Each structure stands twice: as structure tokens, then as C-alpha cells.
Amino acid sequence: MIKRALVLGGKGDIGSAISLQLELDGFQVVAVGREDFDLTSTDQIATFFAAQSHGFDVLVHSGGLNTPKTFENLSDSEIRQAMEVNLFGFLQVARHCLPHWQQCQQGKILVISSLYGFLGRRGRLPYVMSKHSLNGAVKTLAIELAEYGVLVNALSPGYVGTKMTYTNNDEKTIARFVSAIPLRRLGTPQDIAEVASFLCSPRNRYLTGQDIVVDGGF
Secondary structure (H helix, E strand, O other), rough: OEEEEEEEEEOOOHHOOOOOOHHOOOEEEEEEEEOOHHHHHHHHHHHHHHOOOOOOOOEEEOOOOOOOOOOOHOOHHHHHHHHHHHHHHHHHHHHHHHHHHHHHHHEEEEEOOHHHHOOOOOOOHHHHHHHHOOOOOOOOHHHHHHOEEEEEEEEOOOOOOOOHHHOOOOOOHHHHHHHHHOOOOOOOHHHHHHHHHHHHOOOOOOOOEEEEEEOOOO
């Protein structure tokens, strides 16, 4: 039977690369973006899953919200929205996927985290908070879902040449990033997709609860 993969944020640069790679790996991929359902809406998430005739063997969470603002300029609603999109929506989706994993006694979860899942950065409070929380969720879910044969990991990209990177950073900042990367270049979405491919594949049989950093040595 063909395995199915659900990629949240599957229309973004990294999500698109992962979706394409999983298709090449033989998965039937459902890549969803904000236009498909809102991760802040439990009703829209429930409606999406009610329309599915089969469960998902792999869940990739590549969706994310990152709005640069310092703490003094952030509203409570902006902080809540980042947590809803980056963390709580993912947990709601995983809850809907769980019955299929319990029935099949196998599955994979891959969360696309960030260097800011273990570092901090000025002007990125909601993003940093949510990514730290995601990494904690990965470690805990890896323990709790192991009895169902579900492997749960995070993949933390370093500085990748995506639209978000170029939107949120000026040329001088990006040049500073590159100068600090031993490989002297930004990563590409495909660099991330190649690692995601292994983590989601049957070749990964024993790696769980980990945060794999893909950052060119940064």
C-alpha cells in the first residue's frame, strides 16, 4: 500500500521541497497551506480530516509564523497567534493522525524547527518561544508515542535562502550570516528536504526524540 504524507506549510519554500522529495520517495503527499485550512481553527482542521478517506502515515509540520518585532512592540494577540500556528495547530493535527498510527502501529512525525528552537534572537520572541516549545513537544511525544511505533523528530534548519529569510533580513544581515557559516553559503530548501527524506523513510528505524541541526556548521 502506498504511504500517505501530510505536509503542513507544504506551499512554502522548505515545505514544497520536502513535499516534492517525499513524492519522489514514493509517498502520496497532501501539501496544505493557509489557503487550505487555518492552523488556528480547530473547526477547519476537523473539517479537513473528516473529508479524508485514509489516514496519514507521516506528518511533517513545516508551517510557521515569524513576525519580527521587539517585546515592547508586540501585542498579546500576536504572541498568541504565533503559538497557535507554530505549536497548538500542529498538536491538533497530530491528535487527528493518532488513531491511524495506533491502528497501524507505526508512523513518523517530523517537525521543522529552527536554530531558534535552542537559541534566542532579538525581535523574535513569539517565534523563539514557539520553536522552543515545539522541541519540547518532540521529545515528549517521542516517549509517549513509541508504544505505537511512531518516531518523532525535529529538523532545525540554519540560515536557508527562502522568501522568509530575505523578507525578514536585509542584505547586510544575510552577508553576516554567510560569513559565520563554515561552508560559506546559505542552505537551500533541498538541503533540508534530503535530511527530511531520511527521517520520514523506512530507513529510519531507531532515531527518535532528536533535533537534527542542518546549518552548514554554523
